[in-house]
Amino acid sequence: xxxxxxILMVLVQGSVTVITAYFLTKVxxxxxxxxxxxxxxxxxx
Amino acid sequence: xxxxxxxxxxxxxxxxxxxxxxVGLGNFLRFPVQAVQNGGGAFIxxxxxxxxxxxxxxxxxxxxxxxxxxxxxNHSTPFIFDSMAKKRIWKYVGVFGIFTNIGIxxxxxxxxxWTLSYTLKSIFQSFTGLDRGQxxxxxxxxxxxxxxxxxxxxxxxxxxxxxxxxxxxxIINIYILSKGLSEGTxxxxxxxxPLLILFGIFLAIRGITxxxxxxxxxxxxxxxxGLDFLWKPNFDSLANPKVWLAAAGQIxxxxxxxxxTIHCYAAYVRKNEDIALNAMTAGWMNEFVxxxxxxxxxxxxxxxxxGLDWVKENAGFMMAFKTMPxxxxxxxxxxxxxxxVAWFGLLFFAxxxxxxxxxxxxxxxxxxxxxxxxxxxxxxxxxxxxxxALPTILFxxxxxxxxxxxxxxTVSLVIxxxxxxxxxxxxxxxxxxxxEITRGSDIKVPHFYKFVIKxxxxxxxxxxxxxSLFKPLHGEMADWQVxxxxxxxxxxxxxxxxSIIAQVFHINVKMIWFKNGMPTGMFFKDMSRLLLLSTFLxxxxxxxxxxxxxxxxxxxxxx
Numbered sequence: 001x002x003x004x005x006x007i008l009m010v011l012v013q014g015s016v017t018v019i020t021a022y023f024l025t026k027v028x029x030x031x032x033x034x035x036x037x038x039x040x041x042x043x044x045x
Numbered sequence: 046x047x048x049x050x051x052x053x054x055x056x057x058x059x060x061x062x063x064x065x066x067x068v069g070l071g072n073f074l075r076f077p078v079q080a081v082q083n084g085g086g087a088f089i090x091x092x093x094x095x096x097x098x099x100x101x102x103x104x105x106x107x108x109x110x111x112x113x114x115x116x117x118x119n120h121s122t123p124f125i126f127d128s129m130a131k132k133r134i135w136k137y138v139g140v141f142g143i144f145t146n147i148g149i150x151x152x153x154x155x156x157x158x159w160t161l162s163y164t165l166k167s168i169f170q171s172f173t174g175l176d177r178g179q180x181x182x183x184x185x186x187x188x189x190x191x192x193x194x195x196x197x198x199x200x201x202x203x204x205x206x207x208x209x210x211x212x213x214x215x216i217i218n219i220y221i222l223s224k225g226l227s228e229g230t231x232x233x234x235x236x237x238x239p240l241l242i243l244f245g246i247f248l249a250i251r252g253i254t255x256x257x258x259x260x261x262x263x264x265x266x267x268x269x270x271g272l273d274f275l276w277k278p279n280f281d282s283l284a285n286p287k288v289w290l291a292a293a294g295q296i297x298x299x300x301x302x303x304x305x306t307i308h309c310y311a312a313y314v315r316k317n318e319d320i321a322l323n324a325m326t327a328g329w330m331n332e333f334v335x336x337x338x339x340x341x342x343x344x345x346x347x348x349x350x351x352g353l354d355w356v357k358e359n360a361g362f363m364m365a366f367k368t369m370p371x372x373x374x375x376x377x378x379x380x381x382x383x384x385x386v387a388w389f390g391l392l393f394f395a396x397x398x399x400x401x402x403x404x405x406x407x408x409x410x411x412x413x414x415x416x417x418x419x420x421x422x423x424x425x426x427x428x429x430x431x432x433x434a435l436p437t438i439l440f441x442x443x444x445x446x447x448x449x450x451x452x453x454x455t456v457s458l459v460i461x462x463x464x465x466x467x468x469x470x471x472x473x474x475x476x477x478x479x480x481e482i483t484r485g486s487d488i489k490v491p492h493f494y495k496f497v498i499k500x501x502x503x504x505x506x507x508x509x510x511x512x513s514l515f516k517p518l519h520g521e522m523a524d525w526q527v528x529x530x531x532x533x534x535x536x537x538x539x540x541x542x543x544s545i546i547a548q549v550f551h552i553n554v555k556m557i558w559f560k561n562g563m564p565t566g567m568f569f570k571d572m573s574r575l576l577l578l579s580t581f582l583x584x585x586x587x588x589x590x591x592x593x594x595x596x597x598x599x600x601x602x603x604x
Contacts, residue, residue: 001269001270001272001273001276002273002277004086004277004278005086005272005273005275005276005277005278006276008086008089008276008277008278009086009272009275009276012089012276012336013336013337013340016329016332016333016336016337017333017337019329020326020329020330020332020333023322023325023326023329024326024330026322026326026487026488027056027057027060027322027323027326027487028057030319030322030487032056033317033318033485037317038315038316038317038318038485039315039316039317040315040316040317
């Protein structure tokens with residue numbers, strides 16, 4: 001493999017993996033909203 | 046309109062279902078081929094630009110539209126659109142959000158059934174000892190419907206097991222859909238997505254570490270050459286509009302935007318629950334599967350055994366079934382079996398999580414508007430799929446399958462996305478729209494995206510739409526210049542055969558329906574269009590009836 005191909009592959013695949021992991025971790029760490037918080041008081045439905 | 050008690054059981058379940066909706070067969074089969082055909086490593090730049098300026102904004106817009114409609118009791122795009130605009134035309138534009146899914150699911154379920162069959166064939170080691178030609182013939186015999194003319198009769202030989210597998214796959218889908226969102230779709234996504242990623246990692250490690258295979262007489266049989274070809278930057282291609290269109294098109298397909306499925310899933314999210322972070326997580330998870338796993342399986346493994354030149358010439362969708370089992374055979378019986386199960390298993394999981402999503406908008410619509418139960422809605426959906434799918438199976442080689450794919454899997458998406466971004470940014474209004482995107486958000490959405498959603502994304506999509514309408518022959522930069530020159534000097538336009546206008550008016554094609562008393566390919570093509578058009582009109586009529594029912598109900602309530 002050429003150096004430029006390795007650099008691009010590692011850079012792109014590494015960044016995508018890190019960003020995906022970051023968002024997933026953020027979702028898992030965010031505390032669950034209570035029912036009233038999630039539904040809102042002035043819910044239309 | 047009835048109050049639907051459906052909902053998601055957990056946040057992670059919703060995200061996995063949304064990611065499953067986006068992750069499809071294209072992540073493993075379409076993306077690497079597109080990258081190879083459009084400049085290798087340089088394709089990734091227009092691809093990411095399209096993701097940031099069109100993909101992410103559309104994800105937020107569709108999630109926001111869905112949640113906005115859902116809290117008003119609307120779980121399908123006709124009435125989600127209707128709730129966002131005053132003009133009644135919008136609910137008919139929203140019909141695309143049901144039509145597209147019904148059209149695609151009809152042929153998609155058939156492909157999904159191939160992956161199910163091939164998983165079983167891998168388990169039972171049906172490919173052991175077969176050479177490449179035999180593996181390819183096996184697929185032709187399995188899925189290839191042979192119809193031919195005997196005397197003056199059209200004879201159709203239907204492959205029995207392909208039909209059985211299709212019916213089994215359809216029944217599995219309908220059964221899961223009848224169980225509802227949290228008990229059906231969400232449970233499947235929670236099992237399918239982690240397994241899909243696990244199988245993908247296993248195959249990607251194999252693809253990256255394979256290296257030179259030492260095949261006699263093949264100097265380019267090295268998986269690293271495949272990776273090099275895929276990732277080596279070729280910056281010249283950045284100036285080519287064809288590459289940009291291909292990249293933007295790939296973003297459309299891969300994220301499943303412009304279909305109505307995201308709206309429908311998001312319609313079951315509660316009023317103040319986050320959508321911005323959820324959309325990002327599902328969207329990036331799809332990118333992980335596509336860029337990290339999808340790019341590391343088919344191309345490197347195929348180059349490892351078939352050589353670079355063969356892959357450049359033959360890279361395409363059918364490689365999944367006609368070539369991959371032969372390549373796995375090179376690894377010995379046990380590893381070949383494991384790899385076959387992993388490969389076809391991940392394709393099956395990718396397929397089923399997408400087909401379940403495509404079934405949901407129709408169910409949401411009939412449950413909301415006609416008060417049908419889940420089981421009834423699912424069975425009726427199954428019957429519709431069966432009726433629409435049969436022509437694609439029976440007349441496969443007459444181009445019916447491709448016709449469905451072109452109109453529902455390509456044209457409809459662009460029309461729908463163009464309409465929805467105009468509706469959201471300009472008619473509903475970005476001020477209200479932005480409030481919808483950011484309400485209850487667990488991340489800070491960059492303000493820069495206000496400008497992007499109002500201006501950049503609509504221009505991006507309109508450009509795709511207009512260039513798809515008027516695409517000249519070959520579609521390269523120079524071809525556009527030649528086309529305009531020809532227009533101004535001769536008053537004619539060199540249409541590409543796949544431009545929408547050339548397709549609609551059959552430009553450069555002879556309109557012959559019958560030859561020697563027998564139907565031609567054109568006949569089957571036009572009949573497919575008629576069937577799809579009838580489906581669209583039928584759905585529009587249902588929306589019309591539902592609208593009248595709503596008005597009547599509202600009058601009764603007032604009096």
